[in-house]
Amino acid sequence: MGGMVKCPEAVTEMMALVDEALADRPRLATLFRNCFPNTLETTTELHDDGSSYVFTGDIPAMWLRDSSAQVSPYVPLAAQDGDVRRIISGVIRKQIGYILIDPYANAFNRQADGACWAPDETEQNDWVWERKYEIDSLCYPFWLAHRYWKTTGDVSVFDDDFRRAAGVIVDLWRVEQDHVQRSPYRFQRMDCRPSDTLTHDGLGAPVVPTGMTWSGFRPSDDACRYGYLVPANLFAIVALRQLAEISDTVWNDGVLRREAESLATAIDAGVRQHGVIDDEIIGGPVYAYEVDGFGNAHFMDDANVPSLLSLPYLGACAVEDEIYQNTRRLILSKRNPYYYTGTQASGIGSPHTPDGYVWHISLSMQGLTSTSVEEMDGLMDTLEATDGGTGYMHEGFHPDDPSTFTREWFAWSNSLFAEFVLHWLHTTGRMTR
Secondary structure: OEEEOOOOHHHHHHHHHHHHHOOOOHHHHHHHHHHOOHHHHHOEEEEOOOOEEEOOEOOOOEEHHHHHHHHHHHHHHOOOOHHHHHHHHHHHHHHHHHHHHOOOOOEEOOOOOOOOOOOOEOOOOOOEEEOOOOHHHHHHHHHHHHHHHHHHOOOOOOOHHHHHHHHHHHHHHHHHHHHHHHOOOOOEOOOOOHHHOOHHHHOOOOOOOOOOOOOOEOOOOOEOOOOEEHHHHHHHHHHHHHHHHHHHHOOOOHHHHHHHHHHHHHHHHHHHHHHEEEEOOOOEEEEOOEEOOOOOEEOOOOOOOOOOOOHHHHOOOOOOOHHHHHHHHHHOOOOOOOEEEOOOOEEEOOOOOOOOOEEHHHHHHHHHOOOOHHHHHHHHHHHHHOOOOOOOOOOEEEOOEEEEEOOOOEHHHHHHHHHHHHHHHHHOOOOOO
16 A cells, blocks of 8 residues: 655755744744644655555545645645655545546545445445535646646646546536536435535535536535535636646647636636625625525635635735735625634634634635735734644634634644745745745
8 A cells, every 4th residue: 555754855954944044933933843744744645556645634534625735835845856746746646546436526535445424315435535526626636736747847647547537527517517407416414414415405505507617515515505606616717727738738639728718718707797796885896705696695705725815825816806805805804704803813714613713724824815914924923822732733713712723633724834934934035945
């Protein structure tokens, strides 16, 4: 099968550079030293077939989303370090293999042992840990592979399996443009909270075609209220345009390039027509979080990525974009029902965790998408002070008492925090290498 990885030399060297840059902030330096290698040291296994299995932390399964985000801060190091290239290319290969097993699944097992979060009413497969269909599960592998390629020039990941999976994803997103009439996907979970299952016999709430592609669940793994999840559709546009570039440059495949571009154009038109709403108070357009095509729109934001907050980070828009900046002002205020304020922190949480809990992921993402050094500084201070004395980031925490938190071992949160630290160090000129 394989084994756990050794920390690559480039990762060790980066930690030394950060130690030096944070000599005046030893607590923050310790947090970075704990969090930056956490994915590699505790959740990554190299398999003998050249793939890499990256589980999420305290849950033994590999999420397509989480695994991409977990290795994200190592991508810039891949050009100089063969061990990093082996790990990340292996993650991409593992993800593609899973997508070819079941493109509707969001999380997978290390081996085909039938382990699962819960037995559900859907198409079962022994490889699948959970089959909650989320658009972003299929976006993230494109996003990761494209960044890896641009950093390293390595096209070996774009093999026949990758090309086949690309076709599967494009076909699936086309089918889900008309979910009610064409989709084979159903999901029901019995004896659970309402957010863990889909209504209408597993089909989800009614929608009508808009050009956008449907999602059953949010990146929080909670069911969508309305089936067109706007940040996920914007992420799909990014992924499709990356696929178009890969198709053109690597495969010289004009047919797949045109298919990807056409679908991206259709989704974008759908977002512009249905996913952008005028807000009377702010006096301009903002993105809805979810819509259904009937005219219903739900405004909120969730800590999990893709979120409305994360759009510039994902490449879905420029940080200066008017609609994004209008939306950002609202989601970082009480207009967002999941924006919480306490004595120790203020930020976006999620209905996935207890009411009032702020997420470290959202604080890190707020910093990564900020144009204000003052705002970044404040967020860095908050993150440094809210680890609950553990030396690591978590999922949600009580903003009055950071020692009360969910998920002691959540590698995605650690990785995104480390990514923000590196971004902040370079932005503020503390570190230039």
